[in-house]
Amino acid sequence: MIKQDGKADRGQDPADIDFVSASDQSFLDALPLHGAANPSTDRQGTSPGSFSMAADIGGPRMFSSPDTPGMPAPSELTAWDFLPGGWSIEDHPDGCVGHNQGAGRAIRAVPPRGFEPVTQLEFARLGLITDAMRRVAEREPHLTVEQIRDEIAAGRLIIPANIRHLEYELDPMAIGRASKTKINANMGASPVSSGTDEEVEKLRWAERWGADTVMDLSTGGDLDQCREAILRHSRVPIGTVPIYSMIIGRKLEDLDAEVILETLKHQAKQGVDYFTIHAGLLRSHIPYVKDRLIGIVSRGGSLLAKWMLTHGQENPMYDLWDEICEIMREYDVSFSIGDGLRPGGLADATDRAQLAELEVIGELTERAWQHGVQVMVEGPGHVSFDQIEYNMKLQRRKCHGAPFYVLGPLVTDIFPGYDHITSCIGATSAGWHGASMLCYVTPKEHLGLPKRDDVKQGCIAYKIAAHASDVALGIPGSRDRDDELTKARAALNWERHFELSFDPDTARALHDEDLDVDTNFCAMCGHDWCSVRISREIQEIASGKDADYAWDKSKVSDALTEEQKAILEQRGVLDPEEIHRLASKTKRSMKGGKAQASCHSDTTSSSDAQAMQDKEMGTFVELNTAPAHNISKHDSII
Numbered sequence: 093m094i095k096q097d098g099k100a101d102r103g104q105d106p107a108d109i110d111f112v113s114a115s116d117q118s119f120l121d122a123l124p125l126h127g128a129a130n131p132s133t134d135r136q137g138t139s140p141g142s143f144s145m146a147a148d149i150g151g152p153r154m155f156s157s158p159d160t161p162g163m164p165a166p167s168e169l170t171a172w173d174f175l176p177g178g179w180s181i182e183d184h185p186d187g188c189v190g191h192n193q194g195a196g197r198a199i200r201a202v203p204p205r206g207f208e209p210v211t212q213l214e215f216a217r218l219g220l221i222t223d224a225m226r227r228v229a230e231r232e233p234h235l236t237v238e239q240i241r242d243e244i245a246a247g248r249l250i251i252p253a254n255i256r257h258l259e260y261e262l263d264p265m266a267i268g269r270a271s272k273t274k275i276n277a278n279m280g281a282s283p284v285s286s287g288t289d290e291e292v293e294k295l296r297w298a299e300r301w302g303a304d305t306v307m308d309l310s311t312g313g314d315l316d317q318c319r320e321a322i323l324r325h326s327r328v329p330i331g332t333v334p335i336y337s338m339i340i341g342r343k344l345e346d347l348d349a350e351v352i353l354e355t356l357k358h359q360a361k362q363g364v365d366y367f368t369i370h371a372g373l374l375r376s377h378i379p380y381v382k383d384r385l386i387g388i389v390s391r392g393g394s395l396l397a398k399w400m401l402t403h404g405q406e407n408p409m410y411d412l413w414d415e416i417c418e419i420m421r422e423y424d425v426s427f428s429i430g431d432g433l434r435p436g437g438l439a440d441a442t443d444r445a446q447l448a449e450l451e452v453i454g455e456l457t458e459r460a461w462q463h464g465v466q467v468m469v470e471g472p473g474h475v476s477f478d479q480i481e482y483n484m485k486l487q488r489r490k491c492h493g494a495p496f497y498v499l500g501p502l503v504t505d506i507f508p509g510y511d512h513i514t515s516c517i518g519a520t521s522a523g524w525h526g527a528s529m530l531c532y533v534t535p536k537e538h539l540g541l542p543k544r545d546d547v548k549q550g551c552i553a554y555k556i557a558a559h560a561s562d563v564a565l566g567i568p569g570s571r572d573r574d575d576e577l578t579k580a581r582a583a584l585n586w587e588r589h590f591e592l593s594f595d596p597d598t599a600r601a602l603h604d605e606d607l608d609v610d611t612n613f614c615a616m617c618g619h620d621w622c623s624v625r626i627s628r629e630i631q632e633i634a635s636g637k638d639a640d641y642a643w644d645k646s647k648v649s650d651a652l653t654e655e656q657k658a659i660l661e662q663r664g665v666l667d668p669e670e671i672h673r674l675a676s677k678t679k680r681s682m683k684g685g686k687a688q689a690s691c692h693s694d695t696t697s698s699s700d701a702q703a704m705q706d707k708e709m710g711t712f713v714e715l716n717t718a719p720a721h722n723i724s725k726h727d728s729i730i
């Protein structure tokens with residue numbers, strides 16, 4: 093129902109609105125738009141754009157989903173409320189905005205005399221811009237370098253960049269809700285599988301498939317050598333769980349403060365960019381896990397719980413928090429505060445143990461900020477779909493907007509072998525509701541150590557989740573490549589279609605498996621049923637096709653060999669090199685690269701196209717559909 097003033101009556105059921113006769117404005121008023129940017133730079137297409145909240149630049153709702161009623165509100169505090177002792181705040185025209193110290197104020201922190209900043213957080217607090225912030229601004233074109241600095245100062249964005257790692261090949265990146273959603277790939281040798289060379293190879297592989305950070309979770313082999321090699325070869329930040337190294341070669345019971353601090357110093361000096369430290373799990377939380385279906389599933393969490401029960405003492409990571417912060421500050425290692433009590437099954441999600449630990453993680457976040465250390469926080473785990481928003485928004489409140497780094501979460505437990513899918517569904521929801529980085533899960537999750545192809549499958553599933561979240565959140569420009577691909581698809585421009593695909597080789601190989609020829613249809617529907625081709629006949633739509641796309645005759649490329657066909661039939665487990673070889677073969681035979689493919693049924697008569705289809709695929713649909721559409725032979729379709 094539209095009111096007299098042209099506005100939709102929000103009291104009415106939107107289903108009552110007459111969209112056909114609504115004016116443009118009343119049509120838009122009836123949609124659940126909240127002012128977020130259209131994620132297409134050029135506003136291409138007909139979609140009204142994102143349904144998320146207006147980007148709250150410099151506020152706690154920077155790119156956020158609308159809160160479902162009952163969700164926790166954002167915290168009113170930021171990292172500005174947790175400055176080190178002896179610091180003050182002053183107004184300065186080149187200072188930071190995006191804090192809670194008074195609307196419109198530009199401020200900077202005033203440290204004690206003789207203070208030298210080390211961490212990105214400290215530079216930001218002083219109103220200073222670093223090379224790493226400038227690089228991040230290049231990689232996040234929707235943000236200015238000042239906005240990046242201000243978000244870091246507020247604690248809502250981190251640049252995990254150890255000052256040692258910056259001396260190697262690290263390319264600085266940012267994690268936070270203001271930036272695009274990131275993904276992490278886990279890797280690491282286990283006591284039963286893999287070695288240093290294989291792990292470096294996996295690192296390269298993870299980088300190739302879009303991992304924004306990599307965690308070395310090695311628990312076997314020469315951990316030190318493996319970590320050193322990974323740090324020297326990585327362009328992305330590297331995270332570790334240092335407790336793994338602390339207990340190699342000794343009994344868990346022998347873990348003490350000296351071992352903990354020495355291990356952290358060593359890894360910080362090596363150049364590790366972020367540490368997962370499970371300090372939020374306290375002795376008092378342990379009784380909460382006794383009724384869980386699966387207890388404690390975090391390796392770090394279970395080790396520390398056992399240590400606490402053995403010694404009858406508090407979690408040493410919690411007790412040593414201030415000393416740990418000092419070590420991390422010295423090299424600008426960021427925290428990834430671990431969730432040792434994350435649920436390991438849907439039945440244990442959002443329980444008292446998990447939330448009690450989160451409460452402590454909030455306190456640890458505040459204390460780390462007081463030491464000038466950058467913080468992100470780790471989250472669950474296995475969470476049913478309905479509980480994901482609450483989990484994201486509760487963390488936002490308890491940790492005052494510190495970036496949330498979530499593992500999945502898996503939204504069901506009964507698909508081992510496919511947990512990259514069960515978890516990327518949860519990860520998409522988590523990204524939409526506030527997570528800043530999504531830790532991938534591979535098909536080998538719960539089953540074994542991921543191999544190269546598992547790493548690829550996990551990365552791709554999570555790139556999908558992260559990108560889908562960014563588009564939904566209305567991050568400016570995030571839909572541009574989708575729009576370009578849509579145009580290429582509409583133009584049936586296969587070369588461009590492949591180029592814009594995230595994995596062009598696989599897209600090309602799958603296309604060519606059925607129809608190894610460039611036509612204005614594909615094997616999915618066939619010539620006569622190709623709705624895109626028919627749509628082009630109905631109306632000349634905007635085309636992504638190159639202006640000089642000039643083909644004068646159809647040309648069929650060399651057919652796939654029997655061997656290649658056999659490989660494609662196993663594509664679910666296809667080795668990436670085999671895909672690449674297949675695709676290269678096809679590209680060569682189609683005169684790929686700069687040269688245009690030389691066949692397309694734009695310039696091929698309908699009968700030639702039908703003959704080609706018959707030859708390649710056999711006739712599997714009625715070719716002339718005009719009778720089915722009640723169109724006489726000579727009718728013009730338009």
Ligand code: SF4
Pocket residue numbers: 612613614615616617618619621622623624625
């Ligand atoms: S044949 Fe079907 S799937 Fe293939 S391009 Fe046409 S409409 Fe798309």
